[in-house]
Amino acid sequence: MMKSIVSSKYLACLVGSIILNLLFIINIYVGGQWKLSWSLGAAIEAETVAAIYCSGHGRAYLDGLVVVGNKPVCDCNTCFTGPDCSQFIPHCTANADGLDPEYLTARKLPSDQLRDPPASSEALHLASSALVVAGWHQMSYTYGGQSFFSKELAKVVRKVHASVGNAVTQNRFIIFGAGSTQVLSAAVFALSPENTSSPAKVVTSVPYYPVDKQQTQYFSSQKFKYEGDAYRWKNRSDCSSTNMIEIVTSPNNPDGQLKKAIFHGPNVKTIYDHAYYWPHFTPIPAPSDEDVMVFTLSKLTGHAGTRLGWAVIKDETVFNRMMIHMRMNSMGVSKDAQLRAFKLLNAVLEEGIGIFDFAYQTMKSRWERLVQTVSLSNRFSLQENNPQYCTFYNKVRRLSPAYAWLKCEREEDKDCYAVLEAANIIGRQGNLFGAEDGYVRLSLVRTQDDFDILIERLHKLITEEDGDKTM
Amino acid sequence: MMKSIVSSKYLACLVGSIILNLLFIINIYVGGQWKLSWSLGAAIEAETVAAIYCSGHGRAYLDGLVVVGNKPVCDCNTCFTGPDCSQFIPHCTANADGLDPEYLTARKLPSDQLRDPPASSEALHLASSALVVAGWHQMSYTYGGQSFFSKELAKVVRKVHASVGNAVTQNRFIIFGAGSTQVLSAAVFALSPENTSSPAKVVTSVPYYPVDKQQTQYFSSQKFKYEGDAYRWKNRSDCSSTNMIEIVTSPNNPDGQLKKAIFHGPNVKTIYDHAYYWPHFTPIPAPSDEDVMVFTLSKLTGHAGTRLGWAVIKDETVFNRMMIHMRMNSMGVSKDAQLRAFKLLNAVLEEGIGIFDFAYQTMKSRWERLVQTVSLSNRFSLQENNPQYCTFYNKVRRLSPAYAWLKCEREEDKDCYAVLEAANIIGRQGNLFGAEDGYVRLSLVRTQDDFDILIERLHKLITEEDGDKTM
Known part of the structure; x- marks a missing residue:
């Protein structure tokens, strides 16, 4: 009786195990995801590089900087250094010159997900934007012998x-x-x-x-x-x-x-x-x-x-x-x-609306922080921002532009770029845009690191200005 | 005793089955090739498109022409048509105008391999030239904030x-x-x-x-x-x-x-x-x-x-x-x-030398066929081709250029382009190159289909010329 129970337990386990075996076999030989051939090596390579951890302050790329052997290393954001970009560079200059579009996907990296699992929508985004290219893909000058354009x-x-x-x-x-x-x-x-x-x-x-x-x-x-x-x-x-x-x-x-x-x-x-x-x-x-x-x-x-x-x-x-x-x-x-x-x-x-909303929320929150910081000051002002009706959002809303067009209001601050530079902030001179040098353009479309440092530096500059005022 | 044998058989099977399961699990979670996440969907998509069969006379592309639903259809070579490019278009014009670099990888398509397994070197080529790109790969204008160039x-x-x-x-x-x-x-x-x-x-x-x-x-x-x-x-x-x-x-x-x-x-x-x-x-x-x-x-x-x-x-x-x-x-x-x-x-x-040799053998054999065809004629001649020492091959060899520079030798054939056009061959007029119109450039760097039809048409033209001579 005892043996019979044991053997019937064995049997149940065996059947279960065999079913599991069959499921694996079906997955491997029938399920789409295990049929990969020529793209497999490249996919593993790309995912391996994507998984290199850069502390959220940098990225590793397949064709990025290679230091040791064949393994790419982290390419760190402006104010960060070290093998995994974890070391902040003190007194680093706030870079607000030009566009660094990483702001759009800041928290969507596989390497970050290893430590901080993403929302499913972000994982979907990663999968839907990935691309696999065969070596022989579209070699000709034209599409179908007709046009240069798809x-x-x-x-x-x-x-x-x-x-x-x-x-x-x-x-x-x-x-x-x-x-x-x-x-x-x-x-x-x-x-x-x-x-x-x-x-x-x-x-x-x-x-x-x-x-x-x-x-x-x-x-x-x-x-x-x-x-x-x-x-x-x-x-x-x-x-x-x-x-x-x-x-x-x-x-x-x-x-x-x-x-x-x-x-x-x-x-x-x-x-x-x-x-x-x-x-x-x-x-x-x-x-x-x-x-x-x-x-x-x-x-x-x-x-x-x-x-x-x-x-x-x-x-x-x-x-x-x-x-x-x-x-x-x-x-x-x-x-x-x-x-x-x-x-x-x-x-x-x-x-659908997802990517625009992600980008809009990012821009909106950056503008809120910037406006709040600059509003503490009499020395600086920002461009006009009159609300308008937006057919995309079906509501009245303000601009959330890529750049702040900052004006130095004091007469002695004719060279606004120099004022900011002295405070360790790099913008772009007004005269490049045909305007006076009382203006500087500050980029809000850079990494979160760059933006955070910009606000910190601006805040310090403005607080010290207030300090001066109270004297 | 009997039960004991049965249960020990069960046990052996169970252990075997469990080991097999463990192997599968190890493969899936530890082995490199089953760890794919974000790139998997794109890889399946690319391999599915690459496997669309176009009879060796065309290709399907991810961003190619889409006719039914979301599935790309075959993009056929010049003289072929039909859903799988298997129908030859009779009296089709031989296109020898310009470059179609498909000649370099003519027999290396996954869809062809389905019917005609490739040599391992070609499979390696397919795998080593495949590329997987993450959605967030290299979004900035520059590499590391410095240069536009890698x-x-x-x-x-x-x-x-x-x-x-x-x-x-x-x-x-x-x-x-x-x-x-x-x-x-x-x-x-x-x-x-x-x-x-x-x-x-x-x-x-x-x-x-x-x-x-x-x-x-x-x-x-x-x-x-x-x-x-x-x-x-x-x-x-x-x-x-x-x-x-x-x-x-x-x-x-x-x-x-x-x-x-x-x-x-x-x-x-x-x-x-x-x-x-x-x-x-x-x-x-x-x-x-x-x-x-x-x-x-x-x-x-x-x-x-x-x-x-x-x-x-x-x-x-x-x-x-x-x-x-x-x-x-x-x-x-x-x-x-x-x-x-x-x-x-x-x-x-x-x-290593592989790709150059593949391309050289292709060009060399095309030149041999062209020279053989033109040598039957007094009406046409080809450019000079004096052998020189080649340090790559460590031997004396001839040119195997991308284009034939064909000359119409008869005085009445001043417009050589028109002579060829009448024979259903499209080249490129000599005057475009600053030369006389007694010259026409014929491209030898197009698909094998285009080259085969070119030789066929040229042969016909030259044979008929000989027929004239005997009269």
Whole structure:
């Protein structure tokens, strides 16, 4: 009897164990996830690198810095050092110069998840934005022998604009370039008159995005010439017969305002740089419907390094001339960048409002901290921020721009950049934007580390100012 | 006793089964290949698309044409159609115009392997060239806040040149661009004099690569101007004091010859376009050691769509000016393209002589078939092909260029392009290369399908010519 019980227990265990065996076998040979062949090695390699722990103050990359053997090491944020980026560098300068799009995915790293498991939505994001590329993927110059540009990517771009409601894309042409930088240049070339003795005047209104000026000057020719601040030309009668090209950065860089064109008329061409026209930076009053509208992945998902921008164009001739520019300049755009954008924008669509809301909440909370800090001071002020109705959120809301346009209010602080530099803060000088040096642009789109240090330094500067006042 | 035997058998089975389960569990949780998390979905997706069968006459891509639902369909080679590209299009035109780098990996597709298992070296190639990219990989404009260009990629480029022996890279600067197209343009801008009243004369010797002319004309300004065939300027005394920039395509496109510069002297700057200076196209007499040497991934591994070229530069000032160009033009180069190149060039290094030999054998056998076909004819001739010593293969060998430079020998065949077109063959007109229209360039770097149809059409044309002769 005893033995019988024992053996029937054995039997039960055996059956259970065999069922488990079968389940494993089914998983291995039938279940999709164990059938991997050629991608397996690369996937393990990528996940291994992604799991390198950098204390939340850095990252390791497959093609990042390699110090010992073949293993990549952590690439640390500005003020951190050490093999795992855990050591803070005292008296480190607050870097508020330029964009570091890591802010968009700050807490979404596999290496961080090892210590701090993510919410399921974040894990989903990681999975949906991952990309696997075969060695032989899209080797040709063109897609199907026809175009340098992916039709499937253009479809996804249209869907994203439709879901956000920030641009009209029906019956419009879409062209891609290496970031909005190359697309803007292509537009200037394409809108310049052919066979003319006097080059088109390219203008931007102060404060303007410095690259527009630098780039137009760099490529200036018989076709076009940079002519500075748009306001300077506004009421000059000799402009009515001149070909003008106005670049309107809206929302503006540096100050985040929804700028409008100054020039209108038959000889005027307008390029709307809508890089920041996304709900995490600005209310969206209505879908934009301009002749030439420029967007970029870098300000949407944060992938600046992918170099993928696009233009939405009404006129076929302008589109064709931009296509010629892209051929002459670089024979199209990296298909790897197009594939990455395709994958990322599909992930954006899958997540719905998710990514915009994550980015908006990040920007909003940073602005709240900044406004609170600056409000303690009489020495500094920030740009205007009048609420507007946003069709994306269906409510009235304020701007939450990528940059603060800080003004030094005291007369003796003419060089605002120097004032901040003395307090260990690096911004960008006002004169680069055509404005006075009483202004400095501070970037709020950098890592959380950079932002935290910026606020700390600003707070110290302002507190000491108060200390002075009480004396 | 009986029960005891049964239960001990049960026990043995149970122990065995438990051990098997443990092995499975160890595999799943400890063994590398079953630890995949965030990359798994993307890997399955990529392998599923790669396994779509296109009869060896096409491919399906993740971002390729989508017809039904979300599943990509086959993108067929020129003369094939149908859902699996199995239907040949009769009387289809032979396309010998331009490059389709698929010829380098023709038999290495997973979908083909399903029917025709690959040699292990090819499977290795597939695995070593596969790439997995996390959604958050390298989002910033720069690497480590410093450069637009990957230092690790530059290291691999140096290693590849060292292993092939085609260029000196020690104590040289390396810069990347969107294909050799953008790099060549950057070099022309960088070598032009600053602050001059007379633009530098940019010249190329006939037959020249058409893009050099088109691109220089497109961007011409106060800095430089395209001035046509270099030979035209050779003996003119007014050139000794003029700034000259000569672009030397060597091996040359269209004719594969190892061209040398025509101009020398203190006012002369030379750009060597070495796109084809790899052992599958040409003997390598010695490592090149020119001031500015331009290379591109498209002619090395065939990844034209990745848009990744580079220059090896002696002079730091020239390097710095090219860096400015890359910033002004496109804020650097797609990091996705750089990562892909990093992965592919590492795969090239891992394979040693393998990939060059595969490509060389392909080119050599195509040339043998072409020479054999054309040798039957008095109407057509091919470019010179004198053997030279190749340091890569340690032997004397002939050229195996990417293009045939076909000449129509009969006086009445002045328009050689039209002669071929009438025979259903599309080449590229001689006048595009600054030569006479008695010449046509035929591309030998397209799919095996395209090459087979080209030879078939040429053979037909030549056989009919012989038929005429006998009458």
